[in-house]
Amino acid sequence: MIHPRIAEVFRTLDAHGVVWALLRGAEELDRPRGDVDLLVAPSDGARIDEVLASAGLSRVRAPGRGSHQFYFSYDELQDVWLKVDVVCRVELGPHQELRLPVVDGCLARRRLADGIWRLHPADEGWLLLLHLLLDKTAIPSERRDGARAWAGLLRTDDPIARTLQDFTGDSAPRRVLEVFSVALPDRDGLVRSELRSAWRRRDPVGVAHRQGASSLARRAPSLAGMPRVAPVVAILGPDGSGKSTVAQSLLDALPVPARTVYMGLWQPRPWDRVARAVPGARLGQVVLRLARAAATIQSHRLRGRLVVVDRFAYDTLLPGSTGSFGERVTTALTMRWTPAPDRVLLLDAPGEVMYARKGEHSPEKLEEWRQAYLAMVADLPVPVTVLDATRSVEEVRRAAVTAVWDTVAGRAAASRDQRPSSAPRAPRARPLGSWRRIDWRFLLPSPELDKVLCGGRHDPDLRAALEMVGAQVMDTRGEGGAEADVAVLVRPGRSDLEQAAAGVRPGGWVVAEVRAGPRAARGGQWGLPGWRRAFLAAGLVDVTAYWHAPNLVACSRILPLDVRPVVREALLRYHEERFGLLKSLAGRAALRLGLFGYLVPEGTVVGRRSQVTVS
Template structure:
């Protein structure tokens, strides 16, 4: 039975409000914890849904601006992310369809159906019934955390004083781990002496495991192994996202890509695709017929294979330079070797789904790196802008702004491509100038 709970509406970030409204249309759901931290959440937003909602959940949440990230080894947990450029904030949903405990979700329960049936509503948010919420909080502290740290002491005392050994979840706990277990847990919490929590936690854990040693151990060990796999995109099966950056030397290409790699909530693979950088063997290669061409071919093959391999497994591939650079005035090499290397690069390197073109005044780029001259850099700047007009997925960024502002704009563009489809916003021939 669903109940309506009176009270002031809970302040919520607009993107989370959209999620809650979307979930209302899809089936029963509730916020497991953290209702006091929804304006700018400091951690995951934990939500319980019914199993019947899972098949359509990815598309529903994508419509609300959240893309799924696959992170194996977390039981029924599904993770969805949204980036708010205005707040420079990543919002993370942690959605489950059952309630399990333990650091590897190894202790399963039958609580989910009960909690959804007894949920209460506060404003636009569904919450567990008060007694259920108290017990879920206590089990989270005892089984997931194994201790009650000072910062959680008041929360634990509130839950302990509200919970009762006569509650439905208390009786279920006794069935799982033995008569009197719920009372023992409550007595420790109500005493205010939390030094005894680890011992009670260990007894509860051992008793829960003893109910089904094999399945519990298998779930725990499989989870540990799977968690070594890096998180990847869940967009199209076997397909990640290629993000390329173009611009003259000093525009900030490498710095931007490095910051994106640190910022994105998925595995970001940096791949340098430049063909003309100097190397320690250049003098020797110049003396060998075809030596420099061989170097370019090896670089093309290595970079292209690396980028395609990482993209195949759902990574965001961050391409420092793209083969289109070979079409710039001054870079065109009409020799046989030049034509071969350019053709190979264009044929083998992955086409960027998103192409970020960094634009800054020549004097600024010269001040940053001290290479070439202001006049040369200005000429290249115009050439890059002209080239970008005919390239799919291109967005021009004002790279004269502070690096943090450029990163925020680039992050929003990349994540919009993930959420909305890589070509949904930047597929036109003429690139749009993005304000930073």
Template sequence: MTADPRTGQPDVHPTVARAFHALDGTGLPWVLLRGEDDLAAPSGDVDILVAPEMLPALDGLMNGIGLCRVRATGHGSHRFYFGYAESGELWLKLDIVTEISFGPFQQWRTPLAPGCLERRVRNGGLWMPAPPDQAWLQLLHLALDKGEIQPQRKETAQAAAAVASPGDRIAQYLDQRGGAGAATQLLELVRSGRFDDAPAMAARLRSDWTAAAPLRTQSLALANRALRQLSPRLPGRGLVVGVMAPDGAGKTTLLHGLRAEFPIPTAYVYMGLWGAGPWDAWLHRVPGGRTTKKMFRVLKGGMAARYHRFRGRVVLMDRVAYDALLPGAADSKAKTGLSNALAVRLAAAPDLLLILDVPGEVMFTRKGEHTAEILEKWRQSYLQLADRLPGSRILDAGQPQHLVQRLATKTVWGSMCPGTPENPEAAPGDAAALSLHLWRLLDWRFLLPVLQPRSVGYGGAVGPDLMAALHLLDPGAVRIQSPRDGTPAASCEVVLLREPALPLFEDAAAAVQPGGWICAQVKRSFLRRSGPRTLAGWKRTFERHGFEDVSVYWHATSLDSPGRLVPTASSTAVLDTLSLHQGVRFGLAKAVMARLALMVRLFDVAVPEGTVTGRRPENRERPA
């Protein structure tokens, strides 16, 4: 166990500390179920129990601090969030649940969660279950989940048995499910050190718990077991990561290293257009054979990448169709230029493109192919092409391979989870560790007539960078949350919401001062179960809550990196932006659809990401 010598409290990894801080900010109860001694560099899952009311905003909260959810079916109420800490090359995993269930397939559900949350106790910056609850949860975890007490867990089990007693709340529930005296028998077994008898005791408890509701228990176990056969996936579509560089730069080595390291679903796709194949000698003698081979590879690789992206995986694409845009890729024949253009159009465009930058001499030393001069010429061609391609990042790949992989992992993860902080060691709100670029995160101010608000509130998926920027704007900035125990809601002149749920918007509407403004950064989602699904829906929500001067702004090109904030009420501004971004963001087909939506006055429905602003009237009471 490591502890802070100043406070005596356990050390907590900065990302895990930010997660706890975000959970505290909701105002809803949560507890760390176990593992408080292993938080500085967690070797396993960080197990957390939260109130069910936290679920609608949970993904946004975790994503805002650099933790990305991986959906895994068949695990009951478990939600898994992963994060990457570059400083220690450490992968973090949070396992968040809303109910307490036991068994290999979470088939034995219990009503214990509300009581554990109600009886929780504070331990420094952590919320923990009450000691008797924590002890019994540990014992039941060993008996029902593990089915035995392994040698490395004997000390933990005996420490829990020393705290637990037969009169505790969970012990009483155990007697109801496992028969009178079950709790006492389990305590005596552990206290006396009869660990060889633990499997038989666990088997009896499992049998008794199943006998209470055999049909429901067995069907739940069967359903969860079947659902686990489905591969884990990222929410929504996956991310396509392409890698470009001359031979010898280490593309394949890097991608296989990423695939082996990433704890989330990945798929490797090779997209080399001109790579050698067993049928080359025959194909090159057939008119159009080489072109046919190239188009077949484009279609095959593009379909594979789209399939894996649809399945919610990170697609690691070795080479991309953009190779056809390199100088010298096309000869003087018209059909070659046409096939290259088709290859770029038909292949799956990468969301993130890594350009590996390696000096020609280094590449020649690594592989011994071509010459150093030719490789250096190709290197310059790739660097020039990077300036023209969307989503490109140039990586220094001349350094040792493990450092290149570390840099690539950071870049890919930052693209997946925009909330990942640039400086993971900086504490939330530590303005001294932040760079001036954070003022760019406050561009939304120019949509309002109040450039220097007296008081600022915020809520939703607000990451540490944006939170720090808000505190630079107003050191007293507060997170918006529902008033509880009769405590008045915060009173703010300006409230910024990022991807809020509807209840959070209603809390913000209650907190904003008369004459004050709400600025909501939102994304379109037709699959949302509740609340507004489009920017037009958010505009109507503002108006239903009595806000005036409601405006919608399109973020071109995205919520995280807008090149422009375009008022959708201005056709001229929208058309001008469409013409500027036609070749980068939309493509011809999407640009035509966007223009059509503008003509029929549905652009607020079609726009994918943007900001909605509204002013609360001076002479109107706050909404209840």
């Protein structure tokens, strides 16, 4: 009986005309406990990746292992990893430094038995004994009985034995057989040392070169052709959904190097009480945590390790953020410093289930967070897998492993696809903030966007967000702009505003993203009031300035500056954060003096082109 996926591998190899043979382990093919070892003709080695990929296996690179190429597939139903180890050379020793030129002869003598290409019994037996003796530091006790049976069947004049004599001396085959047939203490260590020494005398340069190259490749994988960065998997969910449990289970289950990084930046720590007593110390503490976490993620990625992140930057963009100064800083830095994940796992469970697990917060609050997470991931520009966290830990683990392995396998396939530099690249993932930045469309009579002009500073994230809602995006400097419904400007200059006002149809709208500060004051305008005046000077009507609180990327409220009671109510909410009273008092004072619009960090100015043409 053969596992169906292993049988598919064998059929695929035959269908592609690959010359191969099973090295050992035919009795365990129904549920392999270890590797399925295959010997492949060197002429077929270059295309084996593509052939096995068509059978559903993905390669995991392991530098410094000679000609060994490892391929994996995960069977979720049986919860078993299927691993195929392909070699096109017979290389022995801990660093595959002892090469034995027997591949062509072994494949020429192979036999077909029950649909499986098997080595000649003598070849299979000798390669097994040499593998146990030279590849291992000690012969496993559970393998000795089977090896002893093989030793009783083999002869010193078998083809592989004669080749071994050429490399290590006439007595080598006999001494190898004695190791397994006669139980003498320390015999295997002595024979192992003698064979390795003889091999080095026979091929000193080749052995030294292969051993050195293997050691270097294992210590520096990037020098051996490993991908420069490994995937990142983010695990999201409210407290009690099981994020830490799933993260640890992934580390234990995956066959690739993996590490976990915790990004709960605002979680309590022993020194928090001291930090709160010093102005700015708490924020500095959180920024240091963020820098350390981001550096750790990048370090693991560059070393070829898959990174499982417990919590992620997307947590800072959940609806209901208070928009404090500290949160604005950490949100901006987090989105800039941390790489976009290749896969997001959202653990979903009802609020009462999560409350029963940890007893934190309340079932109603946890259910509110649950719905917020579900709404957020629906708009994420990266692959998302929602896992039913009400199932058993084992079932959730299997589903998570399947989702992550699909991501790893996709990365492996992409690394094999070496496109020329002129080939189009896949679009990069866009941060969630790019979607939130077009919330101004809800300020228009209709949020549906058809033809949209983009002007000012080039912003690919904004353009991608517009395309995600089905808008046809054009440039203000292009042709055919007079039919556009909306023009949106990013940090515009005066000429950008004039082009946008002329580019929209009569009755169309112009939206400008405005940021405070001298660096943002292009075209002589300063803040939202300055751009409001510029809109009026350009002939636009129904001009209104809005404060996006706390900012354009993590916007939770859009407040019209002309409606002072709404702004005043928003300023009162600052009482809940550190130094909030001072911020609230300063903001309300500026509001009474008519200066608040100049202090707003980020917002939009919206105006409509008049439908009346003045001649």
